[in-house]
Amino acid sequence: xxxxxxxxxxxxxxxxxxxxxxxxxxxxxxxxxxxxxxxxxxxxxxxxxxxxxxxxxxxxxxxxxxxxxxxxxxxxxxxxxxxxxxxxxxxxxxxxxxxxxxxxxxxxxxxxxxxxxxxxxxxxxxxxxxxxxxxxxxxxxxxxxxxxxxxxxxxxxxxxxxxxxxxxxxxxxxxxxxxxxxxxxxxxxxxxxxxxxxxxxxxxxxxxxxxxxxxxxxxxxxxxxxxxxxxxxxxxxxxxxxxxxxxxxxxxxxxxxxxxxxxxxxxxxxxxxxxxxxxxxxxxxxxxxxxxxxxxxxxxxxxxxxxxxxxxxxxxxxxxxxxxxxxxxxxxxxxxxxxxxxxxxxxxxxxxxxxxxxxxxxxxxxxxxxxxxxxxxxxxxxxxxxxxxxxxxxxxxxxxxxxxxxx
Numbered sequence: 001x002x003x004x005x006x007x008x009x010x011x012x013x014x015x016x017x018x019x020x021x022x023x024x025x026x027x028x029x030x031x032x033x034x035x036x037x038x039x040x041x042x043x044x045x046x047x048x049x050x051x052x053x054x055x056x057x058x059x060x061x062x063x064x065x066x067x068x069x070x071x072x073x074x075x076x077x078x079x080x081x082x083x084x085x086x087x088x089x090x091x092x093x094x095x096x097x098x099x100x101x102x103x104x105x106x107x108x109x110x111x112x113x114x115x116x117x118x119x120x121x122x123x124x125x126x127x128x129x130x131x132x133x134x135x136x137x138x139x140x141x142x143x144x145x146x147x148x149x150x151x152x153x154x155x156x157x158x159x160x161x162x163x164x165x166x167x168x169x170x171x172x173x174x175x176x177x178x179x180x181x182x183x184x185x186x187x188x189x190x191x192x193x194x195x196x197x198x199x200x201x202x203x204x205x206x207x208x209x210x211x212x213x214x215x216x217x218x219x220x221x222x223x224x225x226x227x228x229x230x231x232x233x234x235x236x237x238x239x240x241x242x243x244x245x246x247x248x249x250x251x252x253x254x255x256x257x258x259x260x261x262x263x264x265x266x267x268x269x270x271x272x273x274x275x276x277x278x279x280x281x282x283x284x285x286x287x288x289x290x291x292x293x294x295x296x297x298x299x300x301x302x303x304x305x306x307x308x309x310x311x312x313x314x315x316x317x318x319x320x321x322x323x324x325x326x327x328x329x330x331x332x333x334x335x336x337x338x339x340x341x342x343x344x345x346x347x348x349x350x351x352x353x354x355x356x357x358x359x360x361x362x363x364x365x366x367x368x369x370x371x372x373x374x375x376x377x378x379x380x381x382x383x384x385x386x387x388x389x390x391x392x393x394x395x396x397x398x399x400x401x402x403x404x405x406x407x
Contacts, residue, residue: 166216173223180230187237193269194244195406245269248406257401260392262346267405271368272344274322275405278352279375279386281313287398293382307396308351308389309403315384317375319352320368322388322402327364327372336387337379340372347394353387354379 191197248268252258257267267273285293290306321342328349329341336353340360343349356376366372377384390399 163216166220169220170216170223173220173227176227177223180227180234183234184230187234187241190241190245190269191237193271194241194248196240196244251404251406255401255404256398257405260390260397260401262348262392266346270346272324273346273348273405274344274350274390274399274402275368276322277311277403278320278322278350278388279311279313279317281311281317281386283309284312284385285310287396287400294380308353308387309399311386311388313375313384313386315356315374315376317386318371319355319373319375319386321366321370321372322350322368323348324365324367325349327360327362327366330358330360330362330364330372333379335380337381338373338376339379342366342372347392349391351387351389351391353389354381354385356384 252268292300292304323344325342325344328343333339338355340352355373357374360372375386
C-alpha cells in the first residue's frame with residue numbers, strides 16, 4: 001500500500017514466530033518436573049498411612065480415595081504433555097520425528113498409586129467386614145442382653161416366690177406353735193384331772209437367745225424340728241393321760257358313785273368333785289338309818305336317818321375341804337352346830353358339822369385340802385367328831401363311794 005502523506009510514519013509490526021523447541025536436556029527436566037508433581041505427595045501420603053493416627057477410618061478412606069483420584073489426573077495430564085511437546089517441537093523445527101524420553105518418575109508414581117489403591121481397597125474391605133462383624137456382635141449382644149434380662153427376671157421371680165413360700169411357711173409354723181401351746185396347756189390341765197403330778201413336764205434354766213440360722217429357710221426348718229420335738233413329747237404325755245383317764249373311769253364305775261346320779265366324766269375328771277376324807281379318824285356312824293344316839297327321850301323316835309358319816313377325832317382337829325368350791329354357809333346352823341357348807345358345782349355340795357371353830361367366810365373360794373374349820377362338839381352331838389355329808393341337787397347321798405376316789 002502506498003501512502004502519499006509525508007507525515008505518515010509506519011508503525012512497528014509485531015512478528016509472531018514459532019517457539020523454538022527446548023533442548024533435549026530441558027525437555028527431559030521439564031518432562032520429569034511436569035510428570036512427577038505428585039511423587040512427593042504420594043510418598044508423604046504413604047508415610048502418613050504407615051504412621052499411627054487417630055483419624056477415623058471413614059475419613060481415612062475418603063482422603064485416600066481423593067488422593068488416588070488426584071494422582072490419576074496428574075499422571076494423565078503429565079503423560080499428555082510428554083506426548084505432545086516432543087511432537088510439536090519436531091513439527092516446528094525438525095523434519096524428522098524425535099523419540100520421547102521414558103519418564104521413570106511417572107512409572108513409579110503410577111505403581112505407587114496402584115499400590116495405594118490396592119491398600120485402599122483392602123482397607124475398605126476390612127472396614128466393611130468390621131462393620132458386618134460389629135453389626136453381628138451388636139445383634140448378638142442384644143440377644144444376649146435380652147436373654148440375660150429374662151434370666152434375671154426369672155431369678156427375681158423365683159426369689160420372690162421363695163420369700164413368699166418362706167413367709168407362708170413361717171405363718172403356718174406360728175399357727176402350729178399356737179396349737180401346740182394350746183394342747184400343752186390342755187394336757188397340763190388333764191394331768192391334774194387324772195391325778196398326774198404337775199412336775200413331770202416341768203422345765204427351766206437361763207433364758208439364752210436361740211442361735212437360729214440367718215437364712216429364713218434354715219430358720220424355718222429349725223423351728224419345724226423343734227415343733228416336732230414338742231409334738232413327740234405331747235404324744236407321750238397324752239398317752240399317759242389316756243391310760244390314767246381309762247383307769248379313773250373304771251374306778252368311778254366300780255366305786256358306786258354313779259348311783260348318786262352324777263355323770264361319770266364329772267366324777268372322774270372334775271377337780272371340784274369331793275374325794276377322800278375331811279379328817280383321818282374312825283367312822284363312828286355311817287350313812288343311813290341308825291338308832292337314835294339320844295334314845296327315845298324327849299319324844300324322839302328310837303331310830304333315825306343319818307344323812308352323813310361321823311368321824312371321831314379329837315377336838316380342834318383341822319377339817320379339810322374334800323373338793324374345791326365356794327363357801328355358802330360358815331356359822332351356826334341348828335343341829336349341825338357350827339357348820340361349813342361348800343358348793344362344788346354340778347349340783348354337788350359338802351357339809352362339815354359340829355365344828356369348834358370356822359376358818360372361812362361365805363363367798364370365799366377354797367381349794368381341795370384347805371383347812372376350813374376345827375373339829376368340835378357343837379350342836380346335836382354326843383362328843384367331839386366331824387359330821388361329813390354330801391348332797392347332790394339338794395338330796396343327801398352316801399359319802400362312802402366318794403371316800404374311795406383318789407384325788
